Amino acid sequence: MSFVYFSPRVFPLLVLGFASGLPLALVSGTLQAWLTTTGSPEEQIGLLTLAGSAYTLKFLWAPLIDRYCLPFLGRRRGWMLLTQVLLAISLLLMSRLDPSTQLGLVFALAFWIAFLSATQDIAFDAYSTDVLQADERAAGAAVRVTGYRIGMIMSGGLAMVLAAQVGWENTYATMAAIMALMTLATLKAPEPEVQRRAPRSLYEAVQAPFTEFFSRRGALAMLLLIVLYKLGDSFASALSTTFLLREAGFSLEAVGYANKVVGLAATILGALLGGALMVPLGLYRALLLFGVLQAVSNFGYWYLSIQPESSIWLMGAVISIENLCGGLGTTAFVALVMALCNQSYSAAQFALLSALSAVGRTYLAGPLSGYMVKSFGWPSFFLSTVLIALPGLVMLWHYRSVIRDLDLGTRDSG
Template sequence: MAETVSSWRNAFSIYTRSRVLGMIFLGFSAGLPFSLTSSTLSAWLADEDVSLSVIGYFSLVGVAYSVKVLWAPVVDRLAFPLLCRLLGKRRGWMLGAQIGVALGLFAMSELDLHHQLSQMAWLAVWVAFCSATQDVAIDAYRIEIVAPEIQGAMAAMYVFGYRLSLLLAGAGVFYVAEYQNWSVAYQGMALAMSVGMVATLLAPEPHRVADERVGQIEQSVEVAFGLSESRSLPARLLRWFSDAVVSPFVEFFQRNANNAVRILLLIALYKMSDIAMGVMANPFYLALGFSKKDIADVTKVFGFFMTIAGTSIGGVLVARFGIMRPLLFGAVIVAATNLLFAALALAKPDIVLLAGVISADNLSGGIASAAFIAYLSGLTNSAYTATQYALFSSLMTLPAKLIGSISGDLVAEFGYAAFFSYSAVIGLPAIALVILLMRSSSSSQN
């Protein structure tokens, strides 16, 4: 269980720690390639008169971020050649991935889209793969470098850096492309990856504590699959797969016993209310009659600052009160702010009211995200940090996106006010699960 600090002053002081501040630069490095292989790349393609159908296929590049769990065990189990020997396992993978992103972006800048479109597609896939690998390595580093009660603050600084890089890779690239060209803009972004590289070189390598129980679990799983005796190459490969992929699941269920299923349900449901609502947010603003400029001004300006404020507050709350109470608070206020959207749907359109609702939504979402990231971080075992966290993050978004896919049908059938009320209601199971886990934790301590 995470320790808590004794005063609000000490809670706020976590943002002065070097390891927490360092997450700004790692978050910047993580966010930079995301837009450059998605929305910003689509704009470049469109500006070069590439067909819309081809641009649509380029969106498949983003699949790398959704399936990074498939190679997360490699980051956990294997060393990046040479770099891990020099820097340690976590920093070695981080720097290797960052170099891969920078080289990929620079190579993209050298291509002629009219004659080398297929090469551009392969390079975009490469950059997305390296970027997703960097995400896996940074998540593992973040979890292992500080105690659980600091994870909320680490998440807040990571989000701050990530949002800054999205601005640079979006608006910044557009400005450079307008006054220079797209190639120069992408070369600048390749150079900007040096921010993350320097942060990686200056960061300390996490100290990983060996867990004797992990070795016993891996041996028992190998025996269960009949892999412990054979020395053939196929058997060795299967043993590696068993240790790297199957054992993390087994370890999680053994460690959490009766609460394992509840925890997985909470992971699947916690963001559901927020993500389901978010799918219909922009269509809702347009339906109310707000201009695109109004929507951009309010969502970008208020959205940016209130999200940063929310995650920062969430980090302080985790440091001050531990993880579970802020986790419950976050679940409650996320569901409650959806009711504000329902009220907005029934009110007369007003830009001040819109700004207030969006501010409340981003503030609550930031608090909930910081608490939830801290919670997920505390669920991992240091032997399988990258693998287990990648699994949790995939489970966190997949069910919510599936529910979000029917949002348009619900709005068409029942209207926006009913839809936002529904999105608040689907947040109730997460609240109930947090309460159950809190009670279970209290009972086990008594």
């Protein structure tokens, strides 16, 4: 397993995954911290997560990415390069705004950045599904999750550390420069060995992927499982930054360092360990074990919330465990999505499945969490996130035979 991580098709996914994950925190957790420091109420901060609607709705324009190819860098990398350039420009524009007086513009630009980021995700997801060989998919899932989470932590934890030192404006400008550098990885990434035919018409690009998917046994159940599997994790993390800053009383710099150093190490360990364990465990057992650990890790935030005075070491332990278990669960989840995708329609099907995974985070966890905290308090809120995780685990067990039938190496590649 260790050697496959250095495959010329697997290793580039680390950097490309980083580029894919970088914008997400900049319109969610990091922007949440920015608004928190300006004194915005929890309800307003929670509603800002609707800016992530693009991640939920990206399946609507994914067929366009399948159907139309840009005249440079192949079928997938051309779209990746274009979105990365536009993201760098947009993040630079964000650095020039003041949320305390230009909240409407912040909202509008956050929606635009999320749209560009979701479009980059569509192209990257399809590229990684197409470029990997069958025996590289578990490692590929682990590597891309590692890169993605590093990108999120870089624009989350590091951004908060930078903001404490140089201000939010310079922080967003720095993130824009980093995104611009990511275009070099796209230019150097290899093309898939098998070049797949683009759909002959837009109708084919829209109709065929969904017809093929819904013709399978247990298709609707798999869609619901995609929504539920990480729902408890999404609720626990929705206002975690606000909790650590406002309720637990940690400084912006302390939260940033904890996410950057401890969280980064735990995420890398979780993702790579998840990729290695999936080989002996198999897809179903990995999903079940990692899903249980993912749910149990939420008790850490509950325990932190009932402490009269929390130490920075306890915060670091909670963040470490949450990121470790989150890395395990996300690796198995990505492997499930890749297993469900027919490579002939990888952009549209991956977009549909990954967009569904964002339904809970965007339309449930984000908007509702602020009101739940206000009604029940932080300790009860974090306990409820463990219960929210249970339906996904029950459904996973109920449809275990469908998942066991999935073979990462035999999905028809057209």
